[in-house]
Amino acid sequence: MHGFTQDPAGECDCGKCLEDAVSRRRFLGSAAGAAALVAGVSFSGTAGAQSTMAPDDALDAMMEGNRRFTEGRLQSLNEDLSILKAKTAEKQEPFAAVLSCADSRVPVEFVFDQSIGQLFVVRVAGNIATPEIIASLEYGIAVLGARLLMVLGHSNCGAVKATIEGKAVPGQIGVLYTPIWPAVNEAGDNLDAAIDANARMQATLIGRSSTVVSAAVKEGKLKVVAARYDIASGVVSLLG
Ligand SMILES: [Zn+2]
Numbered sequence: 271m272h273g274f275t276q277d278p279a280g281e282c283d284c285g286k287c288l289e290d291a292v293s294r295r296r297f298l299g300s301a302a303g304a305a306a307l308v309a310g311v312s313f314s315g316t317a318g319a320q321s322t323m324a325p326d327d328a329l330d331a332m333m334e335g336n337r338r339f340t341e342g343r344l345q346s347l348n349e350d351l352s353i354l355k356a357k358t359a360e361k362q363e364p365f366a367a368v369l370s371c372a373d374s375r376v377p378v379e380f381v382f383d384q385s386i387g388q389l390f391v392v393r394v395a396g397n398i399a400t401p402e403i404i405a406s407l408e409y410g411i412a413v414l415g416a417r418l419l420m421v422l423g424h425s426n427c428g429a430v431k432a433t434i435e436g437k438a439v440p441g442q443i444g445v446l447y448t449p450i451w452p453a454v455n456e457a458g459d460n461l462d463a464a465i466d467a468n469a470r471m472q473a474t475l476i477g478r479s480s481t482v483v484s485a486a487v488k489e490g491k492l493k494v495v496a497a498r499y500d501i502a503s504g505v506v507s508l509l510g
Pocket residue numbers: 371372373395396397424426427428429430
C-alpha cells in the first residue's frame with residue numbers, strides 16, 4: 271500500500287508514486303511525449319481509438335440526429351446504457367467535437383440525439399474560442415480523433431445580447447465581452463446577425479490559431495463548421 275498523503279493531483283508521497291510522477295512529467299515535457307499524445311498513443315504504448323468516420327459522414331450523423339430530435343424520435347435514450355458504459359469505460363472515440371454556449375437551453379447531446387462517448391463537448395458562455403477552449407478542442411481532435419468540429423451558436427444568446435448592450439455586469443462576467451465584440455462590431459445591434467457572426471468568427475479563429483485543426487483539415491481528417499441552434503424549434507442550421 272502506498273503512503274497516505276495525497277497531493278492535489280492525487281499522487282501520494284511514497285517513493286514509488288514520486289518516481290512514477292517524475293517519469294510521467296518528464297514524458298509529458300519531452301518532444302516524444304508531445305508527439306505521442308498528438309498521435310493518440312497512450313502511456314502504455316497502445317494506440318488510442320480513433321473514429322474511422324469521414325468528416326462529411328460525421329456531419330450527416332449530427333444533422334440526422336438533430337432531425338430525430340426535432341421530430342421527437344430520439345434513439346440515444348433507448349440504447350443500452352450498460353453496454354455503452356462498458357464500451358467507453360477504458361477509452362473514448364467521439365466522432366465530433368462541439369463548441370457550444372453554456373446556456374441551459376442548449377443540451378448538446380440531446381440536440382443531436384447522441385449518447386455516451388459520441389460527442390466531445392466544450393461549453394462556455396458565448397461559445398468563445400479562448401486558449402483553454404482551443405486546447406480542449408485540440409485534444410478532442412488530435413488525441414481522440416474527432417472528425418467534425420462544430421461551433422454552435424444559438425438564438426437569444428444572453429452573452430451576445432449582453433455584449434451588444436455593453437452594460438456593467440458583476441464579477442468577471444465582462445471578460446466575455448471582449449471575444450464577442452468583433453462579431454457585434456460586424457453585425458451591429460441585430461442580435462441574430464451578431465449570434466451568427468460570432469459562431470462563424472470563433473470557427474475561423476480556431477482554424478487560424480490552431481495548427482492541430484488546420485493540419486487535420488488539410489489532411490482531410492476534419493471538417494469545421496459553424497451552426498446556429500434555434501431554441502424555440504430545436505432546429506440546427508449550418509451557417510455558410
Ligand atoms: Zn448563449
